[in-house]
Amino acid sequence: MDKLIILLPATPLLSALLITLLADRARHRIARLSVGFSVLTFLLAAASLAFYLTEGQPQWVAFAPGWGSLYLDPLTSVMSLMVAGISLVVHVYSVRYMAEEPGYARFYILLDLMATAILLMVAAGDLVTLLVAWHLIGVLLYFLLGQDAARPAAQRYAFWTFLTYRLGDLPLVLAAVLLYETYGTAALPTLFERIAAAPDALTVAGIPVLTVVALLVALAAFARSAQFPLHTWLPYTMEGPTPVSALMHAGIVNAGGFIINRFAPVFVHAGGVLHLVFAVGLVTAILGSILMLTQNDIKKSLGYSTMGQMGFMFVECGVGAFSLAIYHLIAHGLFKGTLFLGAGSVIGNARKHDGVPHDDVYTFVVERKPLAPRLPWVLAAVITVVVPLLVLGASRWLMGGDSVGEQGGIILLFFGWVTGAQLLFATYRLRVDSPWRMMVMIILSLIIVVAGYTLIEHGFDLFLYPDRELSERIYAAASIPLATFEVLVMILTAAIVVGWIATYYAAANGRAHRSSDASPLRLAFYSLISREFYVADVYAWLTQATLGLSRRLNVWSRWV
Amino acid sequence: MTLLLIASLFLPLFPLSIVLNGTLTTLRHPAARGAVLLLWPQLGIGLLQIAQHAIPPYFVPWALLTSGLYALRLLTVRDMGRWAGFLATSGLALTWALAAAGADRVDLHLFAFWFSLPHALMALLAYPLTRRFGAAYAGLQGGLIGHLPRLSGVLAVTALAAVATPPFPGFFGLLHVLQVLDWAGAVAVLAIWLIWGWAATKLMQGFIFGAERMESDADIGRVSTLAFAGMLGVFIAAGLYSTGGGL
Numbered sequence: 001m002d003k004l005i006i007l008l009p010a011t012p013l014l015s016a017l018l019i020t021l022l023a024d025r026a027r028h029r030i031a032r033l034s035v036g037f038s039v040l041t042f043l044l045a046a047a048s049l050a051f052y053l054t055e056g057q058p059q060w061v062a063f064a065p066g067w068g069s070l071y072l073d074p075l076t077s078v079m080s081l082m083v084a085g086i087s088l089v090v091h092v093y094s095v096r097y098m099a100e101e102p103g104y105a106r107f108y109i110l111l112d113l114m115a116t117a118i119l120l121m122v123a124a125g126d127l128v129t130l131l132v133a134w135h136l137i138g139v140l141l142y143f144l145l146g147q148d149a150a151r152p153a154a155q156r157y158a159f160w161t162f163l164t165y166r167l168g169d170l171p172l173v174l175a176a177v178l179l180y181e182t183y184g185t186a187a188l189p190t191l192f193e194r195i196a197a198a199p200d201a202l203t204v205a206g207i208p209v210l211t212v213v214a215l216l217v218a219l220a221a222f223a224r225s226a227q228f229p230l231h232t233w234l235p236y237t238m239e240g241p242t243p244v245s246a247l248m249h250a251g252i253v254n255a256g257g258f259i260i261n262r263f264a265p266v267f268v269h270a271g272g273v274l275h276l277v278f279a280v281g282l283v284t285a286i287l288g289s290i291l292m293l294t295q296n297d298i299k300k301s302l303g304y305s306t307m308g309q310m311g312f313m314f315v316e317c318g319v320g321a322f323s324l325a326i327y328h329l330i331a332h333g334l335f336k337g338t339l340f341l342g343a344g345s346v347i348g349n350a351r352k353h354d355g356v357p358h359d360d361v362y363t364f365v366v367e368r369k370p371l372a373p374r375l376p377w378v379l380a381a382v383i384t385v386v387v388p389l390l391v392l393g394a395s396r397w398l399m400g401g402d403s404v405g406e407q408g409g410i411i412l413l414f415f416g417w418v419t420g421a422q423l424l425f426a427t428y429r430l431r432v433d434s435p436w437r438m439m440v441m442i443i444l445s446l447i448i449v450v451a452g453y454t455l456i457e458h459g460f461d462l463f464l465y466p467d468r469e470l471s472e473r474i475y476a477a478a479s480i481p482l483a484t485f486e487v488l489v490m491i492l493t494a495a496i497v498v499g500w501i502a503t504y505y506a507a508a509n510g511r512a513h514r515s516s517d518a519s520p521l522r523l524a525f526y527s528l529i530s531r532e533f534y535v536a537d538v539y540a541w542l543t544q545a546t547l548g549l550s551r552r553l554n555v556w557s558r559w560v
Numbered sequence: 561m562t563l564l565l566i567a568s569l570f571l572p573l574f575p576l577s578i579v580l581n582g583t584l585t586t587l588r589h590p591a592a593r594g595a596v597l598l599l600w601p602q603l604g605i606g607l608l609q610i611a612q613h614a615i616p617p618y619f620v621p622w623a624l625l626t627s628g629l630y631a632l633r634l635l636t637v638r639d640m641g642r643w644a645g646f647l648a649t650s651g652l653a654l655t656w657a658l659a660a661a662g663a664d665r666v667d668l669h670l671f672a673f674w675f676s677l678p679h680a681l682m683a684l685l686a687y688p689l690t691r692r693f694g695a696a697y698a699g700l701q702g703g704l705i706g707h708l709p710r711l712s713g714v715l716a717v718t719a720l721a722a723v724a725t726p727p728f729p730g731f732f733g734l735l736h737v738l739q740v741l742d743w744a745g746a747v748a749v750l751a752i753w754l755i756w757g758w759a760a761t762k763l764m765q766g767f768i769f770g771a772e773r774m775e776s777d778a779d780i781g782r783v784s785t786l787a788f789a790g791m792l793g794v795f796i797a798a799g800l801y802s803t804g805g806g807l
Contacts, residue, residue: 066804132726139725149705149769159761166757170750177738550635560578
């Protein structure tokens with residue numbers, strides 16, 4: 001078992017070393033070698049998960065007295081399998097995709113090193129190993145994104161990514177130093193035991209040390225997972241090769257959710273920080289979704305979609321549903337990886353068929369088809385509001401009533417309701433031949449998705465957090481005062497109702513599709529979105545100001 | 561106190577850092593620069609031991625200011641020899657934080673070595689660049705990775721080692737410094753580390769990436785590549801061994 005854990009990150013490392021030595025060989029041999037090692041890594045990850053399921057006990061393996069250890073627990077085993085799986089797909093995809101590109105061997109070396117670093121991160125058994133792996137991912141990503149050395153855009157955005165990642169590295173280093181200074185150990189299992197034994201050990205400037213540590217870890221997670229306002233690098237990483245985009249959006253960007261789960265025993269004592277995580281996640285999810293809708297480039301749109309999804313992942317962490325965040329990141333990784341790798345085909349198809357639905361006038365006059373009917377408005381509104389609530393409530397009830405009593409569970413139900421309502425709302429606006437059939441199909445899909453999601457999340461929670469007390473304490477830490485909670489729920493409900501009324505009003509006045517009468521406020525909002533909230537401009541200005549200061553300092557002190 | 565001030569010439573503090581940087585500018589041969597970068601701080605630590613004098617509290621903020629100043633200046637320096645000198649000044653100034661916290665002699669010597677070896681290698685790497693292009697100047701020739709992949713690889717890895725990227729030993733030295741500093745000091749050191757990383761990417765973009773502007777030239781030989789790679793490999797192994805990890 002010990003050897004298996006060590007072999008997991010060592011296998012891609014060995015592949016990278018072999019390719020370095022055989023870099024002069026034919027391209028297909030290099031690719032074959034790397035893919036072969038990737039298959040082996042995937043099998044090892046699957047075996048480690050199987051071993052964990054058989055033995056059922058976490059294992060900590062140290063290979064040095066100071067630091068350098070690996071830790072196999074449910075989180076590690078699940079994440080390793082996911083990382084190894086996505087890495088394998090990306091390796092296979094790159095064989096032909098990168099075949100005509102310069103630096104083929106270099107690309108595979110970097111890809112293998114990246115797999116090593118990510119596997120080391122998810123399996124790190126102590127703070128220093130975690131820091132080393134965490135930093136290496138940022139460095140390797142810089143070189144992978146800048147694979148096309150001659151493209152200035154690729155270099156520019158690789159640099160932005162590197163700088164944001166390095167910015168996020170700093171709080172994690174501070175958190176590690178603080179934990180080590182306070183609890184006298186770097187080994188994660190021992191550290192978590194000591195935290196449980198003495199959660200109020202010290203304070204930093206009057207703030208409990210665990211609150212400070214949780215805040216620092218959350219900041220590191222924000223930068224790694226593109227949370228607002230540290231998101232600007234993510235949509236532009238499309239300048240890198242497509243396989244790297246897929247690897248990044250499917251795996252690397254999820255590290256924020258992973259690190260929060262890894263430090264769950266710290267977050268149990270930092271409810272305030274979980275609220276911050278929730279707020280940042282919510283803002284990111286909303287802004288990411290808005291920006292996604294306004295893009296006309298499929299890859300950039302997918303980039304902002306990832307940002308929104310990462311926001312949802314942090315919302316889940318913020319309400320205490322840590323295991324759900326891990327399930328979400330795995331599900332998102334799989335579908336986003338597929339979307340990226342398929343983006344080329346979509347672009348190819350779009351060149352043949354634009355896929356834009358014709359408007360009502362075109363359908364009626366040119367195609368000579370009658371306008372498709374719609375469901376009665378009031379009935380649609382009732383279905384939109386009631387059906388998701390019934391589906392979600394029934395699913396939760398089937399899984400056992402406890403989680404419904406938790407605020408996190410209610411918030412997630414609420415989000416599910418909003419999402420379901422949005423889906424049905426979109427269906428209502430579609431003009432289809434058989435609206436009743438469409439509505440029934442959508443409701444059936446909703447039931448399958450929600451029931452499946454709830455079932456898997458429940459199983460996932462039992463697997464990742466077998467210590468039920470810890471899971472319940474996370475939910476408790478994430479809870480907010482009841483009055484605040486009820487006000488928030490009312491505000492969100494009111495927002496949905498107002499949205500419906502506004503839609504009805506617009507439809508009744510025939511303004512749903514008219515764009516000529518855009519108000520100045522709307523135009524200002526659109527220009528704000530089109531400039532991506534000016535965040536990147538602020539960073540660019542700060543960068544230029546720092547470089548200007550550096551130049552002036554060099555002139556002033558040229559003799560010293 | 562006099563001995564401490566003399567030590568400040570070797571573990572450079574602004575404006576006494578003029579001596580180290582002036583010496584590096586005067587020396588034309590990269591090997592000589594490399595030797596100075598390796599030996600200079602070890603002399604300073606030797607002087608510190610001889611001085612046997614408690615380090616006044618203002619030396620630590622002075623060292624942090626020096627380190628920050630040179631890190632900032634590093635961002636717009638394009639000559640590689642000078643870049644290595646500025647980075648060395650920024651990194652070695654941090655030795656004072658460890659010395660003020662009472663770190664023992666071996667730790668101080670090792671800390672200075674972890675920082676100065678990659679700087680010395682950077683200074684050495686200026687030689688093959690100067691020989692091929694007349695100057696080791698970032699932005700003068702771009703896209704070296706296209707026709708000089710070995711030199712580019714060695715340059716990239718050495719630059720990463722020089723800015724204390726893990727798993728190079730400088731990173732563990734930096735962790736040691738963070739442990740002995742207070743909150744404000746630790747944040748300052750991390751900010752300096754961030755700027756080093758930024759400067760390293762700027763340097764790499766000036767040499768390694770970008771459009772190729774020169775005709776193809778002979779890359780460095782396999783033996784030289786292996787020598788550099790081997791040295792960096794041993795450097796990592798030594799760092800891991802001394803910090804208690806991995807080996």
